[in-house]
Amino acid sequence: MDHYEIIEHALIHIEDNLQHPISVDSVADTFHMSKYYFHRLFSAMMGCSLNQYILSRRLNASLGFIQDSSLALTDIAYQLNFGTQSSFTRAFKRKYRISPSSLRQGQMTIPQSPIPSVVKRPVKNLNGDIVTEFTLTKLESIRVSGIAFEVDLASDDYKTKIRSHAQMLLNQMDETIHGSCYMIYSNCQPGSTRFKALFGIPRDIQIDEPYFFTVDVPQLFCAKFKYFGDLLEIGDVLKTDYARFLKISKQETEDSHIELIQAFDDIHNLESAYHIYAPIKKLPIDSEI
Template sequence: MNRYVSLINETVDYIEKNITRALTLEELAEHFYVSAFHFNRIFKTVVGISLKQYILGRKLTQSLERLDHRDAAVIDVAYDFGFEYPEVYSRAFKKQFGISPSVYKKEKNAGVRVEKIAVVERDIINYKGTLVLKESFVYRQAIPLQGRSIEVNRGDESFAVDLNRFGSQFLTETGQYEGLDHNCFFTIVNCHGSEDEGYTVFYGKQTESNNFDQRLTVRIIPEGWYMSFTYRGDMFNIGETFEEDLYRLIMIKEIEIKPIGIGMINIYRADYFQTNAVEILIPVKKRL
């Protein structure tokens, strides 16, 4: 496992075990033998938010369970989760959830919770003093695919369920189709470019012959240069993490994306369900 990812995995577990204490950046940095400056930088790169934000969010989220008990006083909950003053806890609570702790005790309706982070495993390196995603450049021949598409919206509550169901149905239905490579499958993801978070996702398998199945749609992954990355984990956790990683990498290394009508290609090989390893390809302009 990448050393930066491993460090933050250990950090997240340490925070969970000590969530009721007044945890600080300095304490955690000392515990893991890293300077406070670098520790906070590593955490924000791997997780996407600052260490302070994450700890506060987890404290407030876990305090909800205590507040659910009828005899739990707000002042006691504040002290139990390491807040020096109840007023500080109440202000932070209202900022996070939109209501005060006392109102929550009556209504039991809180806003956005901060769940324990699922750290996505990928390769992060130190590039000229800046932490970035490690990329490799590969030249791919054209890959003919046959498959089906679905349109989804990441803002919908059913987003993950709809994609999982569609993907499972595709793999089951095409499992016996002749002329397809069943050792891996692909997804091609295209963003609609609008504010409604709409996507078209094409599920496909590589064609092994020139006989195309009329029940499926043909798509070609064009020949050319691609950036290649390997991620491990649930694809829904990988998605947002990868977007942030890619944006940072492009800005720092000034890499030019090639517009070919394909946003992102995900390759799931035969051992995916055992390893959770996904290869991600992004089309780029010719490498010199």
């Protein structure tokens, strides 16, 4: 099995055994792996430790018992291996900002979350740590023509807005046009959740629309990552991967107005694999890892 398939099977195994004792040793043994390697792999793929994940899934399972059954809270804590009701209540309040008893009284409703999907991306061992595979490389300057717009990542409809503007460009293009395309994100101001975005292709095209722009992207020194899946659905994973990369590789982010570039090989196949370019400070000697 590939590494992400191992983790996918591990998540199912954990979900099926939430009412039993689970440890790094027991899960690793199930997949005939070293507990040390398995724990590093799990943390790299899921962005949290195995114990943190198990706790979150037990709390998630408790929602069903609290809202849909008459089991006493003490029995729920016992069934899900919390040890005591007080430890269960403390963990529940930290995660959901409400006590189990208040939830049961109907003060609010909290839906259960499905087993999270495992984002497919290559990983590598870097000095004993497992990280999402990266390359340090130069992204040469390019001129990109396309649809420009603003999105607020704090709003609920930003995903719909990004997809609709990308489709707007595709609808304007001749089907004979093939090649790579880019989604370029730049922050409006430090600390803001509003981003300027441009979805375009590296060639001259003319569209008679007010939001059509041509921009010159300067040469950038970047960390390059490869992912499979929708960027809008893996945002938290990418954020965790990037923070882990910076910590382990001891790289620093570049002070650039461009935050992120998503590059697809084929503009007509946006469901394919793609690369993420994140600007970082240039190394003293140009190199590619």
